[in-house]
Amino acid sequence: MTETIIKTTSDQTDFGNYISLLKPRVMSLVVFTAAVGLIVAPGSMNVVLAFASVLFIALGAGASGSLNMWWDADIDSIMKRTQERPVPSGKVSANNAMLVGLWMSVLSVGMLGLASNWLAAALLAFTIFFYAVIYSMWLKRSTPQNIVIGGAAGAFPPMVGWVAASGSVSIEAIGMFMLIFMWTPPHFWALALFMNEDYSKAGIPMLTVTHGKKSTRNHILTYTVLLTPFSIGLAFTSIGGPIYFTLSIILSLMFLLGSLKLFRRNEKIATEDNYTDERKLFKFSLFYLFLLFTALLIEALMRSLDISLIAWPQVF
Amino acid sequence: MTDEEIRKIRKKNNLILGLILVAFVALVFSITVAKMMGGATLEAYDHVRRPQLEDIK
Numbered sequence: 456m457t458e459t460i461i462k463t464t465s466d467q468t469d470f471g472n473y474i475s476l477l478k479p480r481v482m483s484l485v486v487f488t489a490a491v492g493l494i495v496a497p498g499s500m501n502v503v504l505a506f507a508s509v510l511f512i513a514l515g516a517g518a519s520g521s522l523n524m525w526w527d528a529d530i531d532s533i534m535k536r537t538q539e540r541p542v543p544s545g546k547v548s549a550n551n552a553m554l555v556g557l558w559m560s561v562l563s564v565g566m567l568g569l570a571s572n573w574l575a576a577a578l579l580a581f582t583i584f585f586y587a588v589i590y591s592m593w594l595k596r597s598t599p600q601n602i603v604i605g606g607a608a609g610a611f612p613p614m615v616g617w618v619a620a621s622g623s624v625s626i627e628a629i630g631m632f633m634l635i636f637m638w639t640p641p642h643f644w645a646l647a648l649f650m651n652e653d654y655s656k657a658g659i660p661m662l663t664v665t666h667g668k669k670s671t672r673n674h675i676l677t678y679t680v681l682l683t684p685f686s687i688g689l690a691f692t693s694i695g696g697p698i699y700f701t702l703s704i705i706l707s708l709m710f711l712l713g714s715l716k717l718f719r720r721n722e723k724i725a726t727e728d729n730y731t732d733e734r735k736l737f738k739f740s741l742f743y744l745f746l747l748f749t750a751l752l753i754e755a756l757m758r759s760l761d762i763s764l765i766a767w768p769q770v771f
Numbered sequence: 772m773t774d775e776e777i778r779k780i781r782k783k784n785n786l787i788l789g790l791i792l793v794a795f796v797a798l799v800f801s802i803t804v805a806k807m808m809g810g811a812t813l814e815a816y817d818h819v820r821r822p823q824l825e826d827i828k
Contacts, residue, residue, distance in 0.1 A: 467777045470784045503805040507798060570802050 472546040476524055476555055477517030484744075485516040485612045491748045492616030492631055495694045495755040500571075500620045507570040508619040512612055515563035515579045519608070522556035522587035525549050527595075534653040556587070571619035578618055582611040596658075599665040602647075606639030607632075613748075626771050630689045631751075637682040638744055641675045641714060645737040648672070648717070649730035668725075672718050675736075679714040683707045686747065691770035696757065698764070699750040706743050713739055 489512040493505055500508075524531065524542050532543035541547040560583050568576030590605035598604075610632045617628040647654060647663040648671060654661040662671045686707050690700035713736040720732060757763070 467772070467780045467784075469780060470787045501805045501809060503801045507802050510798075566799075 468541075468546050472541040473555060475541050476521040476547060476552055477514075477559075478520035478523075479517075481520060481609075482513050482516050484609075486513045487745070488631070488635065488748055489513070489612040489616035491752050492613030492628065493620045494616075495627070495751050496617045496620035497693075498621055504570050505620070508567060508575070509616065511563045511567040511570060512579060512615050512619070514559055515567070515583050516612065518556050518559035518563055519583045519586040520556075521552050521559065522583070523591045525552035525556060526587070526591045528552075530596075530657040530659060533657040534650075536650060536653055567615075567619065572622050574622065574624075575615050575619040578611060578615045582608055582615065585611070597660065599660050599662045601660065602643045602662075603640050606636050606643075609639055610635035627689075627692045627694045630685065630692055630694075630771070633685045634682075634689060634747065635744065637678065637685050638740065640678045641682065641710075642737065642740040642744075644671050644675050644678075645717070645733050645740060648725070648733040649737075668722055672720070676714045676718040679710050683711065688771065689747075689751075691768060693769055694751055694754060695769075696754040696764075696767050698757070699747070699754050702746060702750045706746060709739065710736075710743055 486509060490509045493500065493508060524540055527537075528540075528542040528549050531537035531540050537543065542549050542552050560580070564576050564580045564583070567579050586605070586608035590601065590608055594601040594605050613631040613635070614624065614628040617631070618624060644662055647661045648668055651661070651663040651668065655664050662674060666674075687700070687703045689695050690697075690703055713732070716732050717736060725733060
């Protein structure tokens with residue numbers, strides 16, 4: 456944290472700025488994946504407890520977002536994408552962001568423990584610690600692998616949801632974790648390709664900054680190839696099925712083609728069309744994850760209604 | 772920012788915070804009721820011998 460960053464904070468700020476501290480867009484993805492993890496898990500859960508569990512997982516994600524904004528205020532004020540966040544824009548003081556983050560962490564973990572079970576609460580605590588300390592404070596500024604390892608923080612919510620409902624970790628929870636974990640690098644590197652200037656100015660060692668864009672394009676393709684078996688493999692666990700399988704094949708092929716396209720492009724072409732394909736792949740990757748988790752939800756719904764399209768092998 | 776504007780924002784923030792606290796109390800109450808209805812861990816001795824709670828070897 457440097458001294459140069461933050462504009463003068465006014466005494467009174469709108470409540471909405473505190474909501475922005477929690478990164479609502481990230482929270483919405485967390486709510487969705489955690490809810491899917493909870494719904495597809497075996498056993499039944501009281502609807503009030505299920506709602507409360509998802510709410511507290513989301514609050515935990517918000518808490519880590521707030522801690523991230525407190526810690527990263529100096530670099531956020533340099534990057535165009537993050538300049539308007541509440542702390543660098545002076546709407547909320549860094550100290551308040553830290554306090555909100557810490558208290559919400561305690562509240563969300565404690566309440567998740569009471570609403571579901573303490574294993575889920577411990578996993579949520581670890582997720583917050585991983586995002587705020589391991590990723591924000593350590594990896595983000597020290598290694599180009601920041602996104603690869605840090606991606607684990609975003610991969611935990613469906614696992615926490617699963618454990619909240621079932622009480623234990625299983626192959627399906629690990630499968631959902633791996634899906635998001637392997638998805639994160641190509642997703643963020645696609646963003647980094649057209650936001651490179653921001654990261655470069657802020658001195659964040661993103662792959663695009665340390666190894667160049669050509670290497671980043673290679674990495675995107677490699678990681679998309681590595682993602683594919685995890686994406687399709689989930690179809691052969693107890694939460695998969697023919698609908699998920701079909702969708703995972705189509706979406707994986709589209710993701711691979713998009714990555715291959717980026718791999719074949721060079722900076723000259725990308726600059727000329729203002730990184731059109733890179734932006735497309737970034738947006739597509741969001742759809743990819745959303746649709747795959749929606750497919751898991753549909754499979755769960757069909758199982759609960761006892762609808763079976765064809766006999767489906769369960770390998771894992 | 773004028774005093775009037777600050778007063779308005781403060782009033783709005785307090786109202787929102789108040790509503791959040793009421794919602795939180797309602798949620799904790801609902802969780803308590805849901806947990807008690809589940810009743811899974813509520814079994815205990817109540818001055819009567821309960822063989823099902825004893826280790827039978």
